[in-house]
Amino acid sequence: MMRLSLASLLIFGQHASSSCAAAGGCLSGKRLSNLADRFQRRYWDKLALVKYPPPPRDARTCAQLxxxxxxxxxxRAVSPWKYSINRDVDRIPHEIAFAECICQGCIINQHEDLKYNSVPVFAPLMVLKKTRCGNDPSKYEVxxxxxxxxxxxxxxVPKYVK
Structure with a gap:
């Protein structure tokens, strides 16, 4: 079961300091690993995203749900969603669960009603991005x-253009 609090994401995402990536200069693989571990413990472990991965990909259709x-x-939501894993080898963490809306409309009285729209809810989240150092490709800038x-x-309710 995935435990995720929108408030936690907003609080930790907005108030995260840049001290994790403030190591300065290019980092060796070992220093990068230490920085990534510290970042995981400091921010992501508090969100419980790593400890509780999403369930296997749900193949049910909107009508089935x-x-x-x-x-x-x-x-059970009127706008049901499923999770997929977004992977980026140049990002820490490398894997993040992304919600995807299953229905185009919303489920009203056990039927999809296209007079409404299902839309994703987003929150800003801090990650670390790594790039290879130009002068030393065995090291990384974070x-x-x-x-x-x-x-x-x-x-x-859908947006209407007037």
């Missing part, structure tokens, strides 16, 4: 970066 409406929170991570989906 509308009839079942059981199991986990993401399957910088803080914020990415918008889709956490869940919600039901909204």
């Amino acid at each position: 509308a009839q079942e409406m059981s199991s986990s929170l993401n399957s 910088k803080n970066d914020f990415i918008n991570v889709p956490l869940a989906c919600t039901c909204v």
Whole structure:
């Protein structure tokens, strides 16, 4: 089961200092590993994202979920979502669970209603980005970066152009 708090993501994401990536200059593989471990412990372990990976990829359709409406929170929502793993070898952490909306519309009375839209809810999250040093390709430069991570989906009234 994945435990994820939007408030935690916003609090830790917005107030994270740049001290993790402030090692300065190019880092050896060992120093990069130490920095990554410290970053994981300081920010990501508090979010419980690493300890509780998402369930296996859900292949159920919107229509199936509308009839079942059981199991986990993401399957019972009026805008159900599934998780996929976003991988980036140049990012720390390398793997992050991203929510994907299953329905185009929203589930109302056990049927998909296309008068509404299912849209992802995003939160900024701090990650470390690594790049090889130009003068020494065996070392890395590391910088803080914020990415918008889709956490869940919600039901909204569509935008109308007038």
